[in-house]
Amino acid sequence: MIFSSNRKIYxxxxxxxxxxxxxxxxxxxxxxxxxVNRMSLVNLESYPGKTTKAEIILEGTDPGDRTxxxxxxxxxxxxxxxxxxxxxxxxxxPKDFTIKEGEKQVFAVEIKIPRNAEPGLWGAxxxxxxxxxxxxxRRTYLIFKDAPAGGNVYSGLLxxxxxxxxxxxNPLTPIINFIKQNIMVIVLSIIIIVMGIFFLKNKKRSIExxxxxxxxxxISLENKKRxxxx
Amino acid sequence: MEKxxxxxxxxxxxxxALFLAVLMTVGFGGVNYVLAANTSTQEASTAAATTxxxxxxxxxxxxxxxxxxxxxxxxxxxxxxxDVDTVTDAQVLSGTVSEPVVRLKNxxxxxxxxxxxxxxxxxxxAASEGYALSDPATTTTTTITxxxxxxxxxxxxxxxxxxxxxxxxxxxxxxMILSALAGVSGTxxxxxxxxx
Numbered sequence: 159m160i161f162s163s164n165r166k167i168y169x170x171x172x173x174x175x176x177x178x179x180x181x182x183x184x185x186x187x188x189x190x191x192x193x194v195n196r197m198s199l200v201n202l203e204s205y206p207g208k209t210t211k212a213e214i215i216l217e218g219t220d221p222g223d224r225t226x227x228x229x230x231x232x233x234x235x236x237x238x239x240x241x242x243x244x245x246x247x248x249x250x251x252p253k254d255f256t257i258k259e260g261e262k263q264v265f266a267v268e269i270k271i272p273r274n275a276e277p278g279l280w281g282a283x284x285x286x287x288x289x290x291x292x293x294x295x296r297r298t299y300l301i302f303k304d305a306p307a308g309g310n311v312y313s314g315l316l317x318x319x320x321x322x323x324x325x326x327x328n329p330l331t332p333i334i335n336f337i338k339q340n341i342m343v344i345v346l347s348i349i350i351i352v353m354g355i356f357f358l359k360n361k362k363r364s365i366e367x368x369x370x371x372x373x374x375x376x377i378s379l380e381n382k383k384r385x386x387x388x
Numbered sequence: 389m390e391k392x393x394x395x396x397x398x399x400x401x402x403x404x405a406l407f408l409a410v411l412m413t414v415g416f417g418g419v420n421y422v423l424a425a426n427t428s429t430q431e432a433s434t435a436a437a438t439t440x441x442x443x444x445x446x447x448x449x450x451x452x453x454x455x456x457x458x459x460x461x462x463x464x465x466x467x468x469x470x471d472v473d474t475v476t477d478a479q480v481l482s483g484t485v486s487e488p489v490v491r492l493k494n495x496x497x498x499x500x501x502x503x504x505x506x507x508x509x510x511x512x513x514a515a516s517e518g519y520a521l522s523d524p525a526t527t528t529t530t531t532i533t534x535x536x537x538x539x540x541x542x543x544x545x546x547x548x549x550x551x552x553x554x555x556x557x558x559x560x561x562x563x564m565i566l567s568a569l570a571g572v573s574g575t576x577x578x579x580x581x582x583x584x
């Protein structure tokens with residue numbers, strides 16, 4: 159009897175150990191990678207001579223530390239125009255990183271637009287380049303890659319990047335936009351002001367008229383008095 | 389009579405001005421004329437975007453290094469191994485029992501296209517390097533094109549055209565041809581890049 163109960167306990171402990179071991183193994187093998195908060199940086203709007211800024215965040219999901227770096231890449235395709243390679247415009251800080259599990263790191267991306275850059279889309283052939291499956295339309299990439307410490311096998315992600323350069327800013331544009339947006343209010347205000355001026359003028363005129371009438375009355379009364387005295 | 393007309397015109401003027409002022413106030417205030425609850429809440433979310441994990445042949449353990457065993461100058465090395473499975477469980481090219489050097493696991497929320505990148509092999513050790521990607525269940529990989537990763541042992545970025553679905557795996561086979569130089573050793577890094 160005692161022997162059989164011991165056997166049961168022994169069997170149960172083996173089962174429990176196996177379960178715990180399996181559970182441990184499952185946890186350790188969930189993710190061995192680095193996450194990023196955005197898969198593309200496309201259609202960023204800017205002007206010639208200006209600098210556009212963006213932020214990108216990496217999160218470590220590997221139980222061990224991963225060391226890596228950022229760089230830019232141009233996917234050369236025959237027949238590409240000069241607008242496709244914008245790698246020299248891009249800087250990312252910090253460039254190198256070591257990321258721990260659960261840690262989040264923020265990286266600042268800066269795109270310096272040359273003064274002589276023509277308006278249009280640069281870095282991709284289409285504004286659709288950011289969509290999934292539109293790899294053929296992408297040319298300039300921001301890439302991060304990392305590896306476990308001391309490793310020679312890296313993994314990373316290709317993040318397409320493109321800029322929409324708009325024509326140079328007209329200094330009157332904000333004023334014109336304000337007028338366009340508030341045209342009704344502005345017209346109504348003008349009407350009210352004009353009417354107000356008319357109203358004030360009329361009032362002034364009527365006051366002057368009244369004064370004149372009073373003066374006339376005064377004069378006529380004085381004349382009457384003089385006549386009576388005479 | 390003239391006075392009466394003047395006065396009434398003045399009053400009309402004031403009335404119009406007041407009316408316009410009210411109209412302006414209404415315009416600025418952006419009065420909302422919704423009379424019934426005709427709105428509903430919408431929700432959406434995106435899955436996490438993560439890099440492709442380079443893992444062992446069986447276990448999901450991160451691979452740190454891939455090693456090509458020593459060979460004679462100009463020899464083709466087709467049995468590299470990783471640090472997880474070790475030299476005792478190297479890559480096998482076979483028509484029946486082929487095994488990759490590593491597996492690529494997509495832990496991202498969506499499918500990823502695979503791009504492979506290598507840095508130049510140091511000391512001119514490599515004449516060329518090639519790869520093959522297949523489904524992990526496939527055990528009939530016998531040959532690898534020796535030059536499709538790097539035709540001269542220098543750095544290269546190759547869009548493989550292969551895609552790996554979310555949570556799925558791909559088997560990666562590698563092969564290199566050593567240069568004619570004798571008694572040298574060299575290194576290179578391999579990068580597996582994902583693209584949505």
